[in-house]
Amino acid sequence: MEGDIFSGLGNGTPVDAKMLQMFQKSFLQVQGILDQNRLLINEINLNHESKIPDNLSRNVGLIRELNNNIRRVVDLYADLSSSVTRSVEASSEGESRSDGKSIQKRIRSG
Numbered sequence: 001m002e003g004d005i006f007s008g009l010g011n012g013t014p015v016d017a018k019m020l021q022m023f024q025k026s027f028l029q030v031q032g033i034l035d036q037n038r039l040l041i042n043e044i045n046l047n048h049e050s051k052i053p054d055n056l057s058r059n060v061g062l063i064r065e066l067n068n069n070i071r072r073v074v075d076l077y078a079d080l081s082s083s084v085t086r087s088v089e090a091s092s093e094g095e096s097r098s099d100g101k102s103i104q105k106r107i108r109s110g
Contacts, residue, residue, distance in 0.1 A: 019087055026080045033069050033076075040066045 044062050047055035 016087075019084070022083055023080070026076050030073055030076050033073050037066055037069050040069070 040062050044059050044066070047059045047062070050056075
């Protein structure tokens with residue numbers, strides 16, 4: 001069953017379809033950036049090994065691009081972490097109230 005894989009987080013909080021889409025979108029973006037980084041690193045290595053002055057100069061720009069890509073990956077993971085935290089907090093607020101009484105949440109079928 002599909003629900004078995006993502007039936008909930010470690011604390012028992014159910015994972016909704018919107019959160020799964022967010023995960024998938026973020027991880028696909030990260031994977032694309034990491035694939036691009038692999039190509040950049042290969043080109044940087046080839047340029048370095050060639051010891052041709054123009055190729056070595058080109059590495060400066062490639063390394064800058066690599067650094068920017070790494071920043072983008074860090075930002076994507078930070079955004080994802082914040083979104084998950086907000087979602088878990090919102091979910092836990094919906095399950096309990098300050099008076100100690102439990103609130104029943106309606107779960108939509110997908």
